Amino acid sequence: MSLLVVGTVAFDAIETPFGKTDKILGGAATYISLAASYFTKKMNLVSVVGEDFPQEHISMLQKHHVDTTGLQVIKGGKTFFWAGKYHNDMNSRDTITTELNVLENFNPVVPEAYQDCEFLMLGNLVPAVQQAVIKQLKKRPKLIVLDTMNFWMDIAMADLKETLKMVDVLTINDSEARQLSGEYSLVKAAQKIIAMGPKYLIIKKGEHGALLFNKEQVFFAPALPLEDVFDPTGAGDSFAGGFIGYLAETQDISFDNMKRAIIFGSATASFCVEKFGTENLVGLSQEQVDSRVQEFVDLVQFDIALV
């Protein structure tokens, strides 16, 4: 069994009301892999960086159980770079700079050794690139999870809808669910989106938690109330990473196990936002993760006996 993570590995420069960073490590696949590493010990990565990408970051990923054979390093190329600034409420942000660089001509190649993929996590990318990865796999994975965003709904909706037919779980935020479905009610939106292909839909609501839907059931997990959200960058990807990492490790894709996976994803995301960038996702101990999960249990569990 193995987990294949596809997505960006990048540089970010982030400004929040709490401070700002120079170019630091970022990218969807980076957050996903680091988050998943606390649950599963075997991960493969398909992504692309430029020659400017430091070996220390690659070594750090490898230390977190990530096989980087599928990480293309483009000679003379520059790594994807995003700079953004969060507003005071942390719920919205402005993009200051987007330099696609090596991402512009990214042609994902799944190494032969990755063909045993049973769990596939497609981080936010051009839908056609996500699709190309699925098509390269000779055997369909047990579970394909797709993350995407409003940007692709604006400029590549047809490709996105095509890709949606090929996946099992879609993760998007609440405004994206409304945009994709044309429904304001998230309950109605979920049923329309499930009719588009994915059997499961996760609607991420940031500080307001996350909803998991299938055709008949719904589950809700809150976000942990935190003293400070320092930097929301990567929260959604950390959530997805914890989710798929737990599923890959337990090999159980029942709705009940997905509920657990969502709690582990939420716990991982809660670490992510407490510091800038990936800083707080590096080198967490099992005790830290367990104690955070216990906080979720304490936060929502109650005991009502109905007759």
Place this chain on the structure above:
Amino acid sequence: MSLLVVGTVAFDAIETPFGKTDKILGGAATYISLAASYFTKKMNLVSVVGEDFPQEHISMLQKHHVDTTGLQVIKGGKTFFWAGKYHNDMNSRDTITTELNVLENFNPVVPEAYQDCEFLMLGNLVPAVQQAVIKQLKKRPKLIVLDTMNFWMDIAMADLKETLKMVDVLTINDSEARQLSGEYSLVKAAQKIIAMGPKYLIIKKGEHGALLFNKEQVFFAPALPLEDVFDPTGAGDSFAGGFIGYLAETQDISFDNMKRAIIFGSATASFCVEKFGTENLVGLSQEQVDSRVQEFVDLVQFDIALV
């Protein structure tokens, strides 16, 4: 034992994206009493209406176990009237009309027969009036719950802060918690507010659920994802009514029982918003309430065994 409910009994005219009403029954104490009636069978009401208030509404409240001895009917007076229009997202509204009428000179009088009050629910009112009720009680109730709003923070903060010192539980929404505390983080806001007097704070987040804090613990209950929210009027009061009604009936004010009470409050609020005004809070069956509570259990319960 008995539950005393203090607050407005009023007329509302409501417009939402789904339709509009003429003058219908409204008022904080009305919603609170109706909601509480599904949990406790003995309630006393202190409020005021005008001569224009129909007997059928009073009879309906009595049928829901409400003693109306403390409901003043002012000869020649007109009942408090509010008209409002909700925006498309249902999270914000404009006030079209506020006619205070008999509320302007409301001087609450607690009847002698109500002096056995063990649970006191102070619905949103002028803080000085809420305080006057507490002072009329010869024996301090076992639990005093206070609801208030940003309006009183704007014009009567000193009175409000004085009143806060006299109560056990405060219920406000997230933006009011931020206004009252001057803290954006709800975790920090909660601790500052608890230092102002109340031992417990409930932060209502509308469609995003509710948080219960004491000095050491936090509990979160989601709102039920609904196909349509028809009319949010009274949701917060129905929530408070279900909460205090359950506590009054069980006579248990431990944190664990408050968690249960919050789930019952959330369930009652979810009925409220499915129709206009109080319509859906009249004549619910025990089966309907139980089945709604079961939906909350299914929505949030998961099973994680940590070693």
